[in-house]
Amino acid sequence: MMKRKALDLWVGVFVAIGLGALLFLALKVGDLASFSATAETYLVKANFDNIGGLKKRAPVKSAGVVVGRVEDIAFDTETFEATVAFSIDKRYEFPKDTSAKILTAGLLGEQYIGLSAGGDTTKLKNGDKLKITQSAVVLENLISQFLFNKAADGNKDSK
Amino acid sequence: MRPLRFWRCPFVPTKPATDNLVEVENVNFAYDSRQILKGVNLAIGRGQVVAIMGLSGCGKTTLLRLIGGALRPTQGEVRVGGKAVAKLSHDELFALRRRMGMLFQFGALFTDMSCYDNVAFQMREHTDLPDELIDDLVLMKLQAVGLRGAHRLMPSELSGGMARRVALARTTALDPMLIMYDEPFAGLDPVSMGVIGQLIRRLNDSLGATSIIVTHDVAEALQLVDYVYFMSDGVIITQGTPDELRVSDKPFVHQFVHGEMDGPMPFHYPADDYGRDLDARGAS
Amino acid sequence: MNAVTGFLERLGGRVTSAIHRLGFASRFLLLTLQNSGMSFRRFSLVVREIYFAGVLSLIIILVSGLFVGMVLGLQGYDTLVRYGSSSALGVLVALSLVRELGPVVAGLLFASRAGSAITAEIGLMKATEQLAAMEMMAVDPIARVIAPRFWAGVISMPLLAAMFSAMGVFGGYLVGVRMIGVDEGSFWSQMQDAVDFQEDILNGVIKSVVFGIAVTWIAVFEGYDAPPTAEGVSGATTRTVVTSSLTILALDFMLTAFMFRGA
Numbered sequence: 001m002m003k004r005k006a007l008d009l010w011v012g013v014f015v016a017i018g019l020g021a022l023l024f025l026a027l028k029v030g031d032l033a034s035f036s037a038t039a040e041t042y043l044v045k046a047n048f049d050n051i052g053g054l055k056k057r058a059p060v061k062s063a064g065v066v067v068g069r070v071e072d073i074a075f076d077t078e079t080f081e082a083t084v085a086f087s088i089d090k091r092y093e094f095p096k097d098t099s100a101k102i103l104t105a106g107l108l109g110e111q112y113i114g115l116s117a118g119g120d121t122t123k124l125k126n127g128d129k130l131k132i133t134q135s136a137v138v139l140e141n142l143i144s145q146f147l148f149n150k151a152a153d154g155n156k157d158s159k
Numbered sequence: 160m161r162p163l164r165f166w167r168c169p170f171v172p173t174k175p176a177t178d179n180l181v182e183v184e185n186v187n188f189a190y191d192s193r194q195i196l197k198g199v200n201l202a203i204g205r206g207q208v209v210a211i212m213g214l215s216g217c218g219k220t221t222l223l224r225l226i227g228g229a230l231r232p233t234q235g236e237v238r239v240g241g242k243a244v245a246k247l248s249h250d251e252l253f254a255l256r257r258r259m260g261m262l263f264q265f266g267a268l269f270t271d272m273s274c275y276d277n278v279a280f281q282m283r284e285h286t287d288l289p290d291e292l293i294d295d296l297v298l299m300k301l302q303a304v305g306l307r308g309a310h311r312l313m314p315s316e317l318s319g320g321m322a323r324r325v326a327l328a329r330t331t332a333l334d335p336m337l338i339m340y341d342e343p344f345a346g347l348d349p350v351s352m353g354v355i356g357q358l359i360r361r362l363n364d365s366l367g368a369t370s371i372i373v374t375h376d377v378a379e380a381l382q383l384v385d386y387v388y389f390m391s392d393g394v395i396i397t398q399g400t401p402d403e404l405r406v407s408d409k410p411f412v413h414q415f416v417h418g419e420m421d422g423p424m425p426f427h428y429p430a431d432d433y434g435r436d437l438d439a440r441g442a443s
Numbered sequence: 444m445n446a447v448t449g450f451l452e453r454l455g456g457r458v459t460s461a462i463h464r465l466g467f468a469s470r471f472l473l474l475t476l477q478n479s480g481m482s483f484r485r486f487s488l489v490v491r492e493i494y495f496a497g498v499l500s501l502i503i504i505l506v507s508g509l510f511v512g513m514v515l516g517l518q519g520y521d522t523l524v525r526y527g528s529s530s531a532l533g534v535l536v537a538l539s540l541v542r543e544l545g546p547v548v549a550g551l552l553f554a555s556r557a558g559s560a561i562t563a564e565i566g567l568m569k570a571t572e573q574l575a576a577m578e579m580m581a582v583d584p585i586a587r588v589i590a591p592r593f594w595a596g597v598i599s600m601p602l603l604a605a606m607f608s609a610m611g612v613f614g615g616y617l618v619g620v621r622m623i624g625v626d627e628g629s630f631w632s633q634m635q636d637a638v639d640f641q642e643d644i645l646n647g648v649i650k651s652v653v654f655g656i657a658v659t660w661i662a663v664f665e666g667y668d669a670p671p672t673a674e675g676v677s678g679a680t681t682r683t684v685v686t687s688s689l690t691i692l693a694l695d696f697m698l699t700a701f702m703f704r705g706a
Contacts, residue, residue, distance in 0.1 A: 007490065022601075
C-alpha cells in the first residue's frame with residue numbers, strides 16, 4: 001500500500017512534466033501566445049492582380065506588427081483578379097482608405113500582406129473592401145524588365 | 160448498517176437428482192482434427208476426492224478445462240451441479256467459476272503482487288467485504304496452509320512448495336464447492352508432497368467441498384483419494400477405489416501402479432532391427 | 444522448377460498467415476476496447492501501468508531528446524552558415540523536432556523500452572498460466588491486464604513525444620546559442636514565427652497519439668499471442684520491437700503526406 005502512494009506521485013509528476021513540455025512547445029516554440037486564436041476579428045477583402053506566393057494563414061502586418069491572418073484566397077471570374085479575404089484583430093481599427101501590399105519577408109522568405117493606414121476618419125467595418133492594393137513582385141517580371149531596360153540602354157548607346 | 164453483498168451474481172445449482180456434483184456424459188473433444196477425448200463418461204459425487212490418472216497427453220488436463228468451462232466438448236455434455244457448462248451464458252459461467260477453485264501446476268501466482276494480495280485477489284474482485292474483514296480472512300486462509308508469516312513475501316521469494324501452498328490458499332479463498340488440482344505434486348520434495356496431500360484432504364473435508372485431482376503421482380494419490388479414474392489415449396480404461404486399483408491385474412494399470420519399465424507402454428521407441436542398425440552404421 | 448514452386452508456396456503461405464494474424468490482432472484490439480470499462484472505472488490500474496510504461500521511460504526519452512537536439516544544432520548550424528542563415532537555426536531545430544523527430548524517435552524508443560517490456564510481461568503471465576488462472580477466477584484477463592496497459596501506452600506516448608521535442612529544442616539552444624554563439628533573440632523569435640501551433644505542434648501530437656495506439660496494440664497483442672515457452676516469449680519481444688518500428692516509420696510517411704502536403 002505504501003508503494004501505491006509513491007507510484008501515484010511519480011505518475012503525477014510524469015503527467016505534469018508532459019503537459020508542461022506541451023505548454024512550452026505551444027507558447028515558447030510555437031506562436032500560440034503571439035496571436036491568440038480566440039481573439040475577436042473582423043473580415044476585410046482586397047483584390048490583387050497577382051498574389052505571388054501568398055498562402056492561407058499568412059500574416060497580415062502593419063508597421064511590421066502582426067495584426068491579422070489571411071483567411072481565404074479566391075479568384076474573381078468577372079474581373080480576373082485574386083480576391084483575398086483576411087481577418088484583422090478587433091483591437092486594431094484601420095481607416096477606410098488603408099492600402100494593402102504583398103511583401104516578402106527577407107529576400108526569399110514567406111509572403112505576407114502589409115497594411116499602410118490612410119488618413120480617412122471613417123474606419124473599416126466587417127465585410128469592407130480595400131480600394132488601394134499593390135500586387136506581389138514577381139521575380140520573372142522583374143528580371144525581364146531589367147533585361148529590357150539593359151537592352152534599351154544598349155540600343156541608346158549604340159545610336 | 161449497509162447489508163454486505165457476498166456474491167455479485169449467485170450461481171444456484173439445480174436440485175440434484177443424484178448426488179453427483181460433476182457429470183461427464185459421452186464427451187468427445189477434438190482440437191484441430193486431433194481427437195483428444197473419445198467418449199468419456201464419469202461422475203463425481205459430492206464430498207468426494209477423486210483422482211484422474213494417466214500418462215501425459217491422455218487428456219486429463221483437457222477434461223479439467225472442460226469442467227471449468229474453458230473448452231466446449233465437440234460432443235456430449237459436461238454438467239456441474241446439474242447444469243450443462245457449455246450452455247451457460249457469460250454471466251452464469253462467471254458465477255459458476257466463483258464457486259470453483261483451480262490449482263494450476265506450479266501455482267500460477269500473480270508475480271506482481273505479494274502473497275497477501277494474491278489470496279485477497281478474489282475477495283477484492285468479487286465481494287464488497289470491508290478491508291478489515293478481508294484482512295482477517297486472508298490471514299486465516301494462509302494460516303490453514305501454514306504460511307501466515309510469509310504473507311508479505313513476493314512469489315519470487317518463495318520455494319516451490321511454499322508457492323504451491325499459497326496458491327492453494329488462494330484457490331480456497333471464496334470457499335469453493337468444487338476444487339480442481341492440475342498436477343499438484345509435480346516437482347515437489349517428499350515433505351511438501353505429503354503436506355499438499357494432507358492439505359487437499361483437510362480442506363476438502365472442512366469446506367464440505369468436492370475435489371478432483373489430475374496427477375500421475377501414484378503413491379500420493381492412492382493414499383489420499385476416495386475414487387480413481389484411469390485414462391489412456393482419451394478414454395477411461397478403468398476406475399475404482401484405490402484398493403481395487405492396487406490389486407488390479409489389468410496390464411496397463413499394473414504397469415502404471417507398480418512403475419514397471421516395460422508393459423503395454425513399451426520401453427523402446429519404435430526402431431529398426433538392432434543388429435542391422437549396428438552393421439549399417441559400422442559399414443559407413 | 445520444384446524449388447521455384449516450393450518458394451512460391453512458402454511465400455503464399457507466409458502472406459496468408461500474416462493476413463490471418465492481422466485479422467486476429469484486429470479482433471483482439473476490438474475486444475480490448477470493448478473491455479475498457481474497468482480501466483476507466485478503476486483508473487488506478489491504468490495509473491500503475493503509466494508508471495511502468497511512461498515514468499520508467501522518462502530518463503531515456505529526456506537524455507535522447509537532449510542529444511538529438513544538440514546534434515541538430517551542430518549539423519544545422521554547419522549547413523545554414525553557408526547560406527548566411529545561421530539565425531534560422533531555431534526554426535530548423537524546432538520544426539524538425541516538433542513535426543518529425545519528436546513523435547518518431549520517441550515512438551521508436553518507447554517501442555523498444557516499454558513495448559518490449561509489456562510484451563515480455565504479458566507473454567510470461569501467459570506462459571506461467573497466470574492469465575488462465577485469472578480467467579478461472581472469473582476475472583476477465585483482457586479487462587484487468589491487457590486494457591489498462593493499452594490505455595497507459597496511449598496516454599504516455601504523446602507526453603513522452605512532447606518531452607522529447609522540448610528537450611531537443613533546449614539542446615539545440617544549448618549548442619546553438621550558448622556554445623556556438625547564434626543570436627539568442629533571433630533564435631527564439633524566428634522559431635516562434637515559423638512554428639505554427641495548429642499546423643506543426645498539433646499535427647505532431649496527433650502523430651504521437653497514432654504511434655502510441657499502434658505500438659501499444661502491437662505490444663499487448665504479441666504478448667498475448669506468444670507461445671508459452673522461453674523462445675516463444677523472446678521471439679515475441681523481438682517481433683514487437685521490429686514490427687512497431689516499421690509501423691511507426693510507415694505511418695509517419697502516411698501521416699506526413701496527409702498533413703503536410705503542399706504546405
